[in-house]
Amino acid sequence: MSRLTRVPGVLYGGDYNPEQWPEDVWSEDAELMREAGVTMVTVGVFSWARLQPGPDTWDFAWFDRLLDLLHAHGIAVDLATATASPPAWLVRAHPGILPVTADGVRLEFGSRQHYCPSSPEYRAAAVRLTRALAERYAHHPALALWHIHNEYGDHVTECFCARSADHFRAWLTDRYGTIDGLNHAWGTAFWSQRYGTYDEIEPPRTAPGPVNPTQLLDWRRFCSDALLECHRAEREALRELSPDIPATTNFMSMFKALDYWKWAEHEDFVSDDAYPDPADPRAHVNASLNYDLMRSLKGGRPWLLLEQAPSAVSWRPVNVPKKPGLQRLWSLQALARGADGIMYFQWRASRAGAEKYHSALLPHRGTASRGWRETVRFGAELARLGEVTGATTRADVAIVLDWDSWWALEVDDHPCARMRWPDLLRPWYAALHARAVTADFVPPRADLDGYRAVLAPSLHLLRPENAERIAAYVHGGGHLVCGPFSGVVDGHDHIHDGGAPGPLRDVLGVSVDEFWPIPDGEAVRLDSGAEATWWSEWIEPDAPDTEVVDSYASGQLTGRPAVTRRPYGAGTAWYVSAHLGEGIAAVLDDVLRAAGVRPVLDVPEGVEATVRSGTQGTYLFVLNHSDHDTRTQLTGPYADGGTDLLTGAAVRDHIDLRPLGAAVLRIATDSLGETDQ
Numbered sequence: 001m002s003r004l005t006r007v008p009g010v011l012y013g014g015d016y017n018p019e020q021w022p023e024d025v026w027s028e029d030a031e032l033m034r035e036a037g038v039t040m041v042t043v044g045v046f047s048w049a050r051l052q053p054g055p056d057t058w059d060f061a062w063f064d065r066l067l068d069l070l071h072a073h074g075i076a077v078d079l080a081t082a083t084a085s086p087p088a089w090l091v092r093a094h095p096g097i098l099p100v101t102a103d104g105v106r107l108e109f110g111s112r113q114h115y116c117p118s119s120p121e122y123r124a125a126a127v128r129l130t131r132a133l134a135e136r137y138a139h140h141p142a143l144a145l146w147h148i149h150n151e152y153g154d155h156v157t158e159c160f161c162a163r164s165a166d167h168f169r170a171w172l173t174d175r176y177g178t179i180d181g182l183n184h185a186w187g188t189a190f191w192s193q194r195y196g197t198y199d200e201i202e203p204p205r206t207a208p209g210p211v212n213p214t215q216l217l218d219w220r221r222f223c224s225d226a227l228l229e230c231h232r233a234e235r236e237a238l239r240e241l242s243p244d245i246p247a248t249t250n251f252m253s254m255f256k257a258l259d260y261w262k263w264a265e266h267e268d269f270v271s272d273d274a275y276p277d278p279a280d281p282r283a284h285v286n287a288s289l290n291y292d293l294m295r296s297l298k299g300g301r302p303w304l305l306l307e308q309a310p311s312a313v314s315w316r317p318v319n320v321p322k323k324p325g326l327q328r329l330w331s332l333q334a335l336a337r338g339a340d341g342i343m344y345f346q347w348r349a350s351r352a353g354a355e356k357y358h359s360a361l362l363p364h365r366g367t368a369s370r371g372w373r374e375t376v377r378f379g380a381e382l383a384r385l386g387e388v389t390g391a392t393t394r395a396d397v398a399i400v401l402d403w404d405s406w407w408a409l410e411v412d413d414h415p416c417a418r419m420r421w422p423d424l425l426r427p428w429y430a431a432l433h434a435r436a437v438t439a440d441f442v443p444p445r446a447d448l449d450g451y452r453a454v455l456a457p458s459l460h461l462l463r464p465e466n467a468e469r470i471a472a473y474v475h476g477g478g479h480l481v482c483g484p485f486s487g488v489v490d491g492h493d494h495i496h497d498g499g500a501p502g503p504l505r506d507v508l509g510v511s512v513d514e515f516w517p518i519p520d521g522e523a524v525r526l527d528s529g530a531e532a533t534w535w536s537e538w539i540e541p542d543a544p545d546t547e548v549v550d551s552y553a554s555g556q557l558t559g560r561p562a563v564t565r566r567p568y569g570a571g572t573a574w575y576v577s578a579h580l581g582e583g584i585a586a587v588l589d590d591v592l593r594a595a596g597v598r599p600v601l602d603v604p605e606g607v608e609a610t611v612r613s614g615t616q617g618t619y620l621f622v623l624n625h626s627d628h629d630t631r632t633q634l635t636g637p638y639a640d641g642g643t644d645l646l647t648g649a650a651v652r653d654h655i656d657l658r659p660l661g662a663a664v665l666r667i668a669t670d671s672l673g674e675t676d677q
């Protein structure tokens, strides 16, 4: 697979905000970047006010000098379109740019990301700036990548102003045509909510009680689309004026407000900002989940870790630094899961502003600091890993992720407010992670052939056509595991005829008679010893061959089925009617065995193992996230070991790692034998 940019090797660098520094500091920066092995920096993210100090005043001279300086030092540039923070003069000239909350509060200038996605003045000004930058720098030799905007949806994901309302109405008209179509979709026969014309519709502003759930669902869809329109406008300008340079925008991991399946279609490659919390001992599992998602968003294409903290952030209540070696390990983790570049926020620590306590590659203490030593050491290590770029990962397991379903799941007035997509997903993912089983994420419309097992921890909203695809996959020999509260509503958030699991009833061979949430602080036991919290269901196996795998052993459902399995065509479908937390691992063990899914390696607790394969070789990553020494046996296709790219040493039989240690083995090709790696 081709490189992300024309810059060779693993991209290494970070956000660089030179406008915060006198120019004589820039040359020192460029020298130090070279010393650290930095290959690319992101510039201009928050430079709008400096680049365009007034409506018709532009100041590019300083930026010209900056790009020339970086180029002279061999540092490539990821050039931001600078549109995430409109300057004061622009918002004073057009106060309607400022976003409005659901309570009608206009958010003031003085922070960042203060714009209404539907504001025509904001959009026009953003495209004008993008065009000006592209016209000037499209052919600059330092330019390697366009960085569109910055973290769409950060701080402000929605605006409730009058213009957003107009825009929402237009979006709804496109979607439903006649007002009857909308009345049906929104179920407005309920609570006298019928609309006579589109003009009567408003965004779901703060209301006396629960707001129409389909209105909310459409609002979420609209807000994601409205921001995507802003993004596409900038993207189009770049495509026209700078067609040869790739463009990306930095995603925010598994972010609820934006349907990244839709967004990723407009990226040349996916990039991500990831801020795992060093105070959380399980942070690496969640990070791994996010990185698998980033790899999956464009069908396995390598992605770019565009921001992470070298050490502490400044925006948590308590900002714990990364202990020595942790940023290295977590960076290698991103590489292990498909990243071709490791970048940071930010290069030089700010002395003023809201982020002055945020860590940087070059900390306040300068080159005497521990942070700087790690920056230099890691840059040198990354330089040895260039051959890994472009290599991809094959997964036997797919996890279904659907933003529509996520949004529909998390509206108010549901049987149990604890049912949140990330909380439902995490234990399923953690079980795979602990077993070194690699998973892709897929949208519900995906082609599932090729996966041995498909996991759906929560498919609350399920369209019949997607259910059909899932059923056909099982029928053809696939293994499906479906979590609770799934197949409940259709694309309009209406309950499926006959109740859950709706269009999956046949393939799963069960019907849900009644949802049976579990009060906070209580748990219900299953025969297997697993414990359910938050959620259980009274289910009826209604196919003759539905087999009960586990039953409730305490509480009001005692003796009733909890987990079922049904042969369907050449495959098997499991239904898990309760939130089992970590207890899901035992169910998944069964499924993985039945589906013939093998781990990369049998790993000790706290060790992560993944594989990337490319034209230059197959690379086995083994990472020790634990606080003790570990030994991992090399077995199967990796039995003969290989060369550790980090040390150059030959490794055979097993890998011993110190706490936070890592190995990246180029596997000897003959040892790959019959495998399809």
Ligand code: GAL
Pocket: 150, 151, 154, 273, 275, 307, 309, 313, 314, 345, 355, 358
């Ligand atoms: C990101 C943002 C950066 C910086 C960073 C601090 O969300 O894109 O500009 O604020 O967080 O952690």
